[in-house]
Amino acid sequence: MLSFHQLPTVNAALNATSAVLLALGYRCVRRGRIRAHRALMLAAVCVSTLFLVSYLTYHYRVGTVRFPGSGWLRVVYLSILATHTLLAACVPVLVIVTLWRALSARFDRHRRIARWTLPVWMYVSVTGVVIYWMLYHLAGAGG
Numbered sequence: 116m117l118s119f120h121q122l123p124t125v126n127a128a129l130n131a132t133s134a135v136l137l138a139l140g141y142r143c144v145r146r147g148r149i150r151a152h153r154a155l156m157l158a159a160v161c162v163s164t165l166f167l168v169s170y171l172t173y174h175y176r177v178g179t180v181r182f183p184g185s186g187w188l189r190v191v192y193l194s195i196l197a198t199h200t201l202l203a204a205c206v207p208v209l210v211i212v213t214l215w216r217a218l219s220a221r222f223d224r225h226r227r228i229a230r231w232t233l234p235v236w237m238y239v240s241v242t243g244v245v246i247y248w249m250l251y252h253l254a255g256a257g258g
Contacts, residue, residue, distance in 0.1 A: 119176045130240045130241075133159050134240040136158050137240065163236075182250055195249070199243065202235050206236050213225060
């Protein structure tokens with residue numbers, strides 16, 4: 116059984132998994148492998164949903180975790196966190212609209228929004244791992 120203090124590591128793993136699934140899904144669609152693309156993107160939606168549930172559960176129980184680093188490291192962390200947070204707020208809406216258009220076979224409209232959804236979602240997934248690493252593994256190292 117996981118403790119609440121293990122959830123940040125789980126969340127980072129879910130974010131990393133989402134990023135891999137997104138990259139593979141993009142690769143498949145570019146190669147015309149539509150069924151594989153669909154399966155990978157649905158998997159990415161599931162993994163990201165698990166992440167969101169885990170993330171909200173953790174922060175409901177633990178609250179805010181402050182970055183203990185200082186100096187240039189803190190500036191870098193807060194810059195990444197700010198862009199990550201802003202874009203993360205957009206991801207659920209972008210994903211739902213993109214997914215809805217694909218499942219409704221409105222592929223022209225799906226492609227138009229997917230061009231925005233993919234890079235934003237990928238950025239949020241990757242920076243989620245970076246934030247985890249900085250917060251839990253690098254924070255005491257810099258200043």
